[in-house]
Amino acid sequence: MRPRSNPGKRLFILSLDGVPCSFLKEGIAAGRFPNLGRLGEPVEIASTFPPVSSVAWATFSTGVNPGRHGVFGFLELDRATGAETIPTAANLCSPTLWKMLNAQGKRTIVMNVPLTYPPQELDGIMISCFLCPDLARGVTPRSLLPRLRRLDYRIEPDPSLAATDRGAYLGEILATLRAERRVLFDLLPEPWDLFMAHVMMTDRMNHFFWQDGLDPKSEFHEAFLRFYREVDELVGEVDRLLPADVEVFLLSDHGFSSVKAEVDLNALLAQEGYLCYGDGGAGLADIARSSRAYSLIPGRVYLGRSGGNPGSHGTDAQERPTREDIRVLLSRLENGGGKRLLERVVLREEAYSGDCSSLAPDLVLLGSPGYDLKAKTSPGPVMAAPALRSGMHTYGDAFALRRGGTLRPGGTILDATPTVFRLMGLPIPQHLEGTSLLPSRSRR
Template structure:
């Protein structure tokens, strides 16, 4: 009888969810034998549930994708449209942060139910919001003290020698040192995460790995060709895989694991300088003085921000607006769509543009009017740039790899199946997480439950 009473007094296993995000890791990489051999622990983990190939967002950059994940809504509702945004009048550019998110985040929604959260390094979490739990913000953070909520967590992270980001200045002159620094930063991040798993109370924990995106940008092509740089690429992923193996040992009983990326990667084929094309074709004009967008000539009709976002120089909206609203605006959009869609590599004849989309075709919500008037989806391997000093419209790539829209991945432990490949997107992950945690998703969410 005493044994029976002891059994009744046992604490119920706490149902928890741990999310590991690996920035820019493609589904195709994990589906290939070479990728599974490089990451055997990840391969073993993904055999314990369902994995699918997932679409990202447009434009396919981390800030927009992770904002969409964090909120479960499209950019027209959450208000993040690129790594850089602009004020139309007077013209100025700025870098969006978590302050600019216009929709409630996943960690806030979970916290409102009384459940506790832990978030580490997820893009667009700086400055950290007050959550029911703890948060260590992303690479936009200027220092650790300003990255941490609650502030009392900072000394513990300092003691662990936690680093917000690898030293990016190394990338330009010493790739071996940069790769070593990326591994060191990752090691410290996992060390901190493993300690916080045990020392903090949580129901939802999201740990983000950023170094994979950096490695892929510089060394994806080298890895495909088994060229110099391939060894550093492989060493990084072997190290990451070893931490995934450790992670599974640290997770408490009853904890479910989800792993995902927000976009894929492919070999870089070239850079496409959109403002150069606009200038060559008479849409973007400059007079005397320094060549900057804020100094464009009033007769300009369009300009671009990275990556591939085109703004019409609209009268009444832009500082020196020239194009009338209505028919003139729509005619110019039609003209640009037609001409840009036909843009090809000057030497190979290969198309460099997959599609040119009107903002209302891909966004909806109260902030859609702040989006670019046209969004270019590049052909695979081409990177859309906004530099004003490029010597030509299409130039050789300066990196080894670039983002892809249709090759992100999602794994959910213990799930029987996910929808067919590329029939769902990162926006669908948010309501799925809420479903796993038995929390009702707000009706304003765009995503759908995948299980």
């Protein structure tokens, strides 16, 4: 754990995907997270639009909004070809935190942070995220690969198990957490200035076992608690191993809540005549060019689809609905009992700014707590009971925490990036958009 360069402080970041601030606070108060409680006090921060990991961590790892880094979700539709694409680090239009730190002479180790596939060549080490199809293609330098194999490193459990064998899936989630822990502590003695380790399994646990965590009668309740006990132990071990002059910063990217119902926006848009499919299918690629709107998960609504120029909304503008019509339709959505299904309908220009915002959705919707926004491409009802997932993301209720220090509440994940530079005692790059979460002596 030698410091690689000076001046400045070393910083260790542990990011816990989708761990809510309220969940941590309740757990600390109940004595379930003794190590987290000792480390510091979590404060609430908000996520991004939409509140999904790829967008939120792309925002953190560039320090700019999606309108400038260019990633708006896990899935995109190529407007020219109709093909589905999965944005990766290759789509980022703005420099990464790791490269910004390298430019300031700081060596960086990055493990498992979403949107780090394909891995960048760094002064340091990068182990890619769950987007990586094969570990051999997800590590720089490649010479690290035998060491990871020896430690039985795992990126992601087999997702099909979530539907077929929940007990086995839970076991794999735990095994993946333990594999990451082995590698983390194996790499810790390497030289670094920033070490960031990302735990993705908290998100998986929360999606598939959130209700089990709340229900003491569930057969998986104890396993849920054991998983979080191990997360807390990991925090304790980090705290014990890192000397007091190393800064320790924890954060999550969005909150979680229980799912009451799934709301399929494409079913609604089809029902209202905005969306139709071509002959022979109902997949994304089959959306008819005459369609006036469609949705991609979660809660992204795009107008039109024809033409090859993203954001141009095609060639028949006069036939397309105004965005206002759709906004009003969506804002009035209710569950049948008078309860609004959407908490917010955000216009593109309210959510994003920058050169890449022409790729942005026209509207971003946040479901009311419990209403999980889907965008299916097969016929079905607008509202349905939750299928596999009992937990859903929330925009609010993410957290940030600094070892032995205080942070200001009320920020967003965009503010975490300048916080990194402040914690390391480094100048904040001018193009970053957020404001540090540290109590302020200067404007940032």
